[in-house]
Amino acid sequence: AQSVTQLGSHVSVSEGALVLLRCNYSSSVPPYLFWYVQYPNQGLQLLLKYTTGATLVKGINGFEAEFKKSETSFHLTKPSAHMSDAAEYFCALTGGFKTIFGAGTRLFVKA
Amino acid sequence: GAVVSQHPSRVICKSGTSVKIECRSLDFQATTMFWYRQFPKKSLMLMATSNEGSKATYEQGVEKDKFLINHASLTLSTLTVTSAHPEDSSFYICSAVSEGAINEQFFGPGTRLTVL
Numbered sequence: 001a002q003s004v005t006q007l008g009s010h011v012s013v014s015e016g017a018l019v020l021l022r023c024n025y026s027s028s029v030p031p032y033l034f035w036y037v038q039y040p041n042q043g044l045q046l047l048l049k050y051t052t053g054a055t056l057v058k059g060i061n062g063f064e065a066e067f068k069k070s071e072t073s074f075h076l077t078k079p080s081a082h083m084s085d086a087a088e089y090f091c092a093l094t095g096g097f098k099t100i101f102g103a104g105t106r107l108f109v110k111a
Numbered sequence: 112g113a114v115v116s117q118h119p120s121r122v123i124c125k126s127g128t129s130v131k132i133e134c135r136s137l138d139f140q141a142t143t144m145f146w147y148r149q150f151p152k153k154s155l156m157l158m159a160t161s162n163e164g165s166k167a168t169y170e171q172g173v174e175k176d177k178f179l180i181n182h183a184s185l186t187l188s189t190l191t192v193t194s195a196h197p198e199d200s201s202f203y204i205c206s207a208v209s210e211g212a213i214n215e216q217f218f219g220p221g222t223r224l225t226v227l
Contacts (some may be wrong), residue, residue: 038220043117043204043220044155090154099145099206099216101154 002027004093006102014110019063019078021092021105026072027104031076032094035065038104044090050074051086081109117219120185124187124195125227131135132190132222134205139198140185141207145216146178150204 007022016089016107034053036044048059055067067077086109091102114137124130134144147155159180161167167180177199181190188207192199202223206216208211 025217032215033216041202041221041223043115044206044218046218049215094216098157098160103154106152 002031002093002095002100004091004100004102006089006105008105009103010106010108012108012110013081015083016080019074019076019081019085019107021089021091021107023065023074023076023102024072025074025091025093027093027095029105033065033067034092034099035059035063036090036092037041037075038090039087041047047076047089054069078103081107083109085109113209113216113217114217115141115205117205118184118205119221119222120220121223121225123225123227126196127188128193129191130207130224132192132203132224134188134207134219136186136207136209136217139194139207139209139217142185142210144182144188144205145208146180146188146190147204147206149204149221151180151202155204158190162193171172192224195224197226200224 003026005024020103034049035047038044047063048057050057050067058064089105093100116135118133146158149155159167159169159174161180161182163182163185169175182188204221205219
């Protein structure tokens with residue numbers, strides 16, 4: 001069975017602070033992993049993805065994530081939070097054909 | 112590239128009416144499209160998978176007679192909510208996959224359906 005777990009439904013950081021959003025997965029096949037961002041009443045925008053190769057992937061808006069097979073994790077980080085980063089973030093896994101989404105983490109950025 | 116559009120972006124309808132939502136891949140051919148439903152402050156729930164020219168595959172618990180899906184061409188899939196009721200109010204999002212990149216979905220901007 002495949003699953004995606006996002007630890008923490010809400011994360012609050014100060015502007016300029018490190019952003020860390022956690023994602024753990026379970027998959028019986030080599031996974032493709034994604035991070036998406038969603039702003040209110042909008043669709044999903046791809047931040048970054050891991051398919052094969054380099055385990056540290058860089059995405060848009062300064063975000064990056066590291067695929068750690070031994071820890072079955074794919075945590076999303078950004079060195080310095082910006083107010084515009086406040087949004088909902090979804091970790092997703094595609095193994096086979098269907099995509100499974102985590103429950104989402106709402107990121108709050110305090111001035 | 113890889114742009115997916117949805118129309119309408121927002122629709123309000125009376126209970127008992129039917130509503131059609133269109134999902135279009137604008138610059139690629141989508142062999143497969145997915146329809147998701149998202150409840151407030153919740154994650155995306157896959158409703159069905161549609162392949163061009165064939166019947167959609169519905170997820171368990173999704174009423175196929177209520178949520179009619181048609182994928183008539185490689186660039187268009189439609190979701191029709193028949194005899195809509197207030198509990199059908201939700202955010203509906205489609206995504207499309209091209210034949211050359213089956214593991215990456217491109218998402219539409221979503222359609223907010225409100226049934227009065």
